[in-house]
Amino acid sequence: MKDKSMILFKKILQSEGLRYTKQREVVWSEINGSNEQHRNADQIYLSIINKSKVKVSRATVYRTIDVLVKHNLVKKIDGLENGSLYENRLDRKHHDHMICLETGNIIEFYNKELELLQDQIAEEKGYKIVRHVHQLFVKPIDS
Amino acid sequence: MKDKSMILFKKILQSEGLRYTKQREVVWSEINGSNEQHRNADQIYLSIINKSKVKVSRATVYRTIDVLVKHNLVKKIDGLENGSLYENRLDRKHHDHMICLETGNIIEFYNKELELLQDQIAEEKGYKIVRHVHQLFVKPIDS
DNA sequence: GTTGTTGCAAATACTTTGCAACTAT
DNA sequence: ATAGTTGCAAAGTATTTGCAACAAC
Numbered sequence: 001m002k003d004k005s006m007i008l009f010k011k012i013l014q015s016e017g018l019r020y021t022k023q024r025e026v027v028w029s030e031i032n033g034s035n036e037q038h039r040n041a042d043q044i045y046l047s048i049i050n051k052s053k054v055k056v057s058r059a060t061v062y063r064t065i066d067v068l069v070k071h072n073l074v075k076k077i078d079g080l081e082n083g084s085l086y087e088n089r090l091d092r093k094h095h096d097h098m099i100c101l102e103t104g105n106i107i108e109f110y111n112k113e114l115e116l117l118q119d120q121i122a123e124e125k126g127y128k129i130v131r132h133v134h135q136l137f138v139k140p141i142d143s
Numbered sequence: 144m145k146d147k148s149m150i151l152f153k154k155i156l157q158s159e160g161l162r163y164t165k166q167r168e169v170v171w172s173e174i175n176g177s178n179e180q181h182r183n184a185d186q187i188y189l190s191i192i193n194k195s196k197v198k199v200s201r202a203t204v205y206r207t208i209d210v211l212v213k214h215n216l217v218k219k220i221d222g223l224e225n226g227s228l229y230e231n232r233l234d235r236k237h238h239d240h241m242i243c244l245e246t247g248n249i250i251e252f253y254n255k256e257l258e259l260l261q262d263q264i265a266e267e268k269g270y271k272i273v274r275h276v277h278q279l280f281v282k283p284i285d286s
Numbered sequence: 287g288t289t290g291t292t293g294c295a296a297a298t299a300c301t302t303t304g305c306a307a308c309t310a311t
Numbered sequence: 312a313t314a315g316t317t318g319c320a321a322a323g324t325a326t327t328t329g330c331a332a333c334a335a336c
Contacts, residue, residue, distance in 0.1 A: 017290090018290080018291090019289095019290060019291070019334085019335055019336075020335080021290095021291065021292080021334075021335075022334095023291080023292070024291090040325090041325080041326080042325085055292090055293080056292090056293090057292070057293045057294070058293090058326090059292075059293065059294080059326090059327080059328085060291080060292060060293075062325095062326065062327075063291090063292090063327090078222050079221055079222025079276050079278075082324075082325075083324080083325050083326080084325085084326095098264075098265060098268065098270060100270065101273055107268055107270075109264050109268070111260060111264055113260060114257065114260050114261070114264070117254065117256060117257050117260065118257070118279060121241075121252050121254055121257070121279070122241060122279055122281050123284070125241065125250055125252070126283060126284055127241060127243065127250075127279075127281035127282060127283055127284060128281060128282055128283075128284050129279050129280070129281050130244055130280050130281060130282055131280045132277070132278060132279045132280060133222050133276055133277070133278045133280075134275075134276070134277045134278075135275060135276045135277075136261060136264070136265055136270075136272050136275045137272070137273050137274045137275060137276075138265050138270035138271060138272050138273060139270060139271055139273055140269060140270055140271075141266070141269055141270060141271050160315090161315080161316090162309085162310055162311075162314095162315060162316070163310080164309080164310075164315095164316065164317080166316080166317070167316090183300090184300080184301080185300085198317090198318080199317090199318090200317070200318045200319070201301085201318090202301090202302080202303085202317075202318065202319080203316085203317065203318075205300095205301060205302075206302090206316090206317090225299070225300075226299075226300050226301080227300085227301095
């Protein structure tokens with residue numbers, strides 16, 4: 001599994017004419033292997049620094065994430081207050097996010113009807129959706 | 144109309160214990176009076192500098208927009224590449240945005256069914272929506 | 287050996303803030 | 312007169328970039 005994802009990553013690097021390096025490996029393995037699904041670049045960077053013996057800089061974290069996002073291994077969540085969050089996308093299906101304003105907790109949701117409705121709205125105006133951002137900022141019902 | 148919106152703004156300033164100044168007036172009147180519905184802070188600032196005799200700084204534009212956003216006279220559109228856009232919200236009904244990736248054009252849309260579906264999704268998880276961001280990044284169907 | 291990659295520090299872009307001068311009340 | 316407001320320039324924040332040293336092929 002860890003192996004499969006790394007092979008896939010290598011193929012992507014190849015397809016882009018990029019080299020396979022320890023730094024790139026460790027960035028992808030940190031994102032892909034962590035239970036933390038919603039972290040910013042700095043959290044990912046610090047996590048690597050703490051547990052990995054490989055030296056990696058913030059610049060390289062950002063540069064590697066760019067490649068991962070481009071090839072849909074990682075999803076970038078933006079539109080939040082302070083920078084973007086990143087989540088592993090490999091073997092995960094599409095979903096959007098509900099962000100609790102009281103706890104900062106992030107809840108994932110997916111609704112097929114809603115997705116279809118979106119497509120339809122775009123189509124009616126003569127467009128097709130390339131990507132979308134759908135975030136619900138919420139509070140617990142009893143608050 | 145211009146008058147009504149300014150009276151409302153004065154009331155809001157009062158309610159916040161803020162003073163009515165030429166600078167604040169001109170920022171709100173620029174946003175409320177313009178046909179341009181999707182501008183960033185700098186565009187609004189420059190537009191004021193060009194046509195108004197009142198001296199206003201960028202800092203004041205940002206500070207005034209904060210008040211306007213807080214009181215729902217202005218909607219902040221974020222999650223875009225470079226900074227936020229602002230639109231007049233007075234006497235306008237809720238809508239979301241479709242952003243054309245080819246032209247940068249912004250198309251507004253509103254779909255009641257979609258709004259209800261959203262509420263329902265949040266409710267199912269025990270939350271109520273405070274605000275939401277829904278942006279469709281699109282391309283023309285024939286491209 | 288050649289060419290891509292890295293870390294660093296500086297640059298960038300948008301926005302916020304401290305402060306002394308100014309202005310509304 | 313007093314307390315809030317302004318403009319300015321500096322600081323802040325997240326991310327990107329130029330470049331010399333370095334590593335993968």
